[in-house]
Amino acid sequence: MFRLRLEALVAVAALISASCADVLTRGLCSRDDPDVQALGSALSPTAEIYFPGSDEFEAATTRWSVLETPTVNVVVVPGTENDVVATVKYANKKRLPFLVYNGVHGAITTLGRMDSGVGISLGKLSSVKIAGDGNTATIGGGTFSKTVTDTLWAAGKQTVTGTCECVSYLGPALGGGHGWLQGHHGLVADQLVSARIVLADGTLKTIDANSDLWWAIGGAGHNFGIVTSVTTKIFDIEHRDWAIETLIFSGDKLEAVYQAANDLLADGTQSADLINWSYWLNIPDFDPDHPVIMFYIIQQGVTAVDPTYTSPFHAIGPLSIQPQAGTYTDLAGWTGIANTSPPCQNAGLVNPRFPIYLYEYNVAALRTAYDTYAEAIGGSSVFNASLFMFEGYPTEGVRAQGLESSAFAFRDRRLLAAPLITYSPLDAERDAEAARVGNQLRQILHDASGLQEFGVYVNYAYGDETPEQWYGSEEWRQDRLQGLKAKYDPSGKFSFFGPVA
Structure with a gap:
């Protein structure tokens, strides 16, 4: 009962x-x-x-x-x-x-x-079952990324998951899903082999690449059903050793830092073993008046990040350098997104993000954005707990799937930037000011990008963007999504998370 x-x-x-x-x-x-x-x-x-x-x-x-x-x-x-x-x-x-x-x-x-x-x-639908051949695993719809990572790691296996430990495995996957291993294997969604899905009328189906719906699941999946489990590709652990170097810079070093970061990107040929991330945030112990730049250089297969990558940053003059060595399971803790990290706590705060995809760091635009951001979150500002995030994953495995392979539209972009405006709830006026700041910051980056299309990672989206910005503006993409929506969810039962229409 x-x-x-x-x-x-x-x-x-x-x-x-x-x-x-x-x-x-x-x-x-x-x-x-x-x-x-x-x-x-x-x-x-x-x-x-x-x-x-x-x-x-x-x-x-x-x-x-x-x-x-x-x-x-x-x-x-x-x-x-x-x-x-x-x-x-x-x-x-x-x-x-x-x-x-x-x-x-x-x-x-x-x-x-x-x-x-x-x-x-879906919290009780949490499970990871490795197939006998060791090539796939079946993962329950309520399973968290950390559970997937830890279970597979203990068996000598791994797969692409979202980077943050406290989010579900499937939530990011349905919007594409970026992860540490994407340079080798592609997005989280690219690993999926089949899915059990409950459609809008309550029908339970198994779908795979033979289904017309499969294309939509990997990028716009929130719009089409409730995925109760998936079977996904898994891989033998290639590198047990991982290393990171965390460097903190004062804001006046911004131009030099991000010019060096562009060199790491190497015109889109960044090594699949190399990741660069950074945050802009207030750390008064380092600078009581301005946000600092916390820059991560992450490398797999080593016990210390190669000096070829770190030396240019050392020459800039960081306020702090912290090297660490460990395994893949340490990455979330190193980058502040483990289960126990502050960003993973449901603390009653407002946390809107304003993401945008880019090809490279436009140094002049970053200076304008930094100065605007510093003014908005500095001192006693109600937004002083905010972060500005820059995620520079390797993209070789993502691009290898082909631009038309799924509903995820931005495989050719190399960077994901997103101001995260954090504050305590108060009223509509404060909410509107946060939205103004966040949208202003990403507009600065877009205006300097040379891109006509405003690409947004739907899993980070604020909500005022358009379906074209979430899922790509090409007419064929929108037509395909609309056709699938009309076929599988004509009454719009699944229209609350980044609706396609």
Whole structure:
């Protein structure tokens, strides 16, 4: 029998007593509602249902960013993929919207359009099962990236995952998915062999490259269904040794730092074993008045980063140099995105990002952006906990898949930049100012890029961008997405995360 969270019922009753027929509570006025009971009876013994007022509901619905968040009246925690089917059919019967919860790190403001529906939290669908031939693994839809990495590593295997430990494995994959190993193998989505997916009408299907829907899953997948599991390619560990050098520079060194960074990119031929990342952030111990530049040079297959790559940066005069050596499993901790790192905590903050893809670092534009950013987040600014992120992954494996191979449109871009404007929630005026700052910063970079198309990584998107900016502006791309949407989700059930229309 399903576990209905009875301890929440008193709180629910108080919440809805004034207007039980109101749209906010339709179909959920009582544990005795026959449709709720029917849903419970259809679920597996390990499934759970949470109502508002319970600690479990609060934990399941509290998001990493609290700007324009979805609102649900009930959370179903499936114990099996068939529980997902039952929940979707229940929501459709009640004419309620539904939304999958899988790490709650999606911060796109389009999620705020989800109002008064059913949350489907996939946390119990967490598993990693390696096939007997050692070439693939089946991964549950609720599995987190760290679980995938650690499980495979213990078996002498690895695959491309998102870089941040506290996000789900599949969330990034459905938007393409950047990762440390992409220079060798491509995006997270490029590794997928097949998927189990619940469609808008509650149908459960297995799809692979023979399905017309497969093209869309790898880049615009949030729009087409609930992926309950995937089978993905895995690989023998090629390099157990990894090394990083973390360098901190004062802002006046910006031009020299990013000219040296352009040399690392080597006109798009950056080694698949080499990654450069950087953050602009306030660290008062190094500079009490201006953001500093924290620059990472990461190399696999070594115990110390090759001086060929680090020496040009040493010559610039960093405030600090910190070399470290370890394994692939240390990368998230080194770069501040481990489970225990501050960016992974759901601390009740607003965390909008404003991403843009680039080909190279335009040094003059970076100076303008830095000065604008420093003014916006300096001193006692309410935005002083913000970051400006620059991710310079190797791209050989991504480009090798071909520009038309999936709905992910920006395989030829070499850099991903994104201001992350962090602040405590207050009012619409503060939200608008954060949006103004974030959009101004990426507009500066776009104007200097020489690119007509404004390319945005949908997994980082703010929400005011267009489908063309998320999924590519080519007419054939948009036509293909629209055709698939009309075929598989004509009623727009999956239209809350970066909708294609």
